[in-house]
Amino acid sequence: MYLDRDQMLVVLNALPDPVFVLTETGLYAGLYGHADPKYYHDAKDLLGASVRDVMPAEVAESIMEHIQEALHRNGLLKVEYPLSSQQVKGLENSAGPGGTLWFEGHVQPFPGLVDGERAVIWVARNITRRKQLEDELLEASQTDPLTHVANRRRLMEVLEFHFGAYRRYRHPMALIMFDLDHFKQLNDRFGHLTGDRVLRCLCDLCRQDLRENDLLARFGGEEFMIVLPSTTAERAAQTAERIRTHISTGVAAELDEELNVTISLGVSELLETDTSLEQVIQRVDDAVYQAKDEGRDRVVVNAAG
Ligand SMILES: Nc1nc2c(ncn2[C@@H]2O[C@H](COP(=O)(O)OP(=O)(O)OP(=O)(O)O)[C@@H](O)[C@H]2O)c(=O)[nH]1
The missing domain is CATH 3.30.70.270 (Reverse transcriptase/Diguanylate cyclase domain)
Structure with missing residues (x-):
């Protein structure tokens, strides 16, 4: 017994972390999962926008570099990065955690093209709590x-x-x-x-x-x-x-x-x-x-x- 397409979509949207599909030129082409506002903001308004349009230049450039690197190595890339909803146009007023959050991004090349472009699947996990604990541990050890x-x-x-x-x-x-x-x-x-x-x-x-x-x-x-x-x-x-x-x-x-x-x-x-x-x-x-x-x-x- 296999899941049909609708059921697969249910599974994707039930994933606890957001799964973005980002093209090589930085377009948000797909978004699944991340329903819990305790950990994530609803990023659906980003769909169709470009990373460079919604993020400050420095942040956007580093995201673009990660996309390129994952495509270049043709395999999984893991990155850690800080981001606050205030830095993302469209998320400023949405419900979700405040302050600077830390994310672990798992960036994987998309098998095939999206709208004629190469793309990546970017899973972003909120690791803010873990980062805080790491900082506290480091502080305590020193x-x-x-x-x-x-x-x-x-x-x-x-x-x-x-x-x-x-x-x-x-x-x-x-x-x-x-x-x-x-x-x-x-x-x-x-x-x-x-x-x-x-x-x-x-x-x-x-x-x-x-x-x-x-x-x-x-x-x-x-x-x-x-x-x-x-x-x-x-x-x-x-x-x-x-x-x-x-x-x-x-x-x-x-x-x-x-x-x-x-x-x-x-x-x-x-x-x-x-x-x-x-x-x-x-x-x-x-x-x-x-x-x-x-x-x-x-x-x-x-x-x-
Ligand atoms: N309250 C407190 N006392 C401490 C601590 N660490 C060390 N001491 C005390 O510091 C004292 C050091 O004593 P000594 O090495 O004899 O030196 P001193 O009495 O300061 O004499 P001089 O150094 O020669 O002036 C000891 O009584 C230790 O118990 C601490 O964390 N708290």
């Missing part, structure tokens, strides 16, 4: 859950990137490391939860003194690093000093007058003699150690190889 600054994994990725750029193009990069002073005493006296609040507050204050391209990261328990691209140790030392004074008054002002929170900071920069990242990390670590040794609540620069 962020310290307590302070919401970058975690050590992200820090090392960024440091590797700048180390590579320095080796190739000699783009300078400075590094600041800092460590809370007598944090154990603070935890013992005020409790671990107050200690946690101090760490969060410290990061918030510190961020206010940084540029957009700088990266603040948690290196370990109460140790943090700041990556400063395109910066020398001399300039970074000024930033470090600003952060030091900000923290020494700011945390108590924000949280509790009784809290005496200070930090010891070490500063260094990439040097021509560095053959590995560990060397600059060792230099800032030594500088923090020296700052502790000299009485804490101070900045020490260690820019010598």
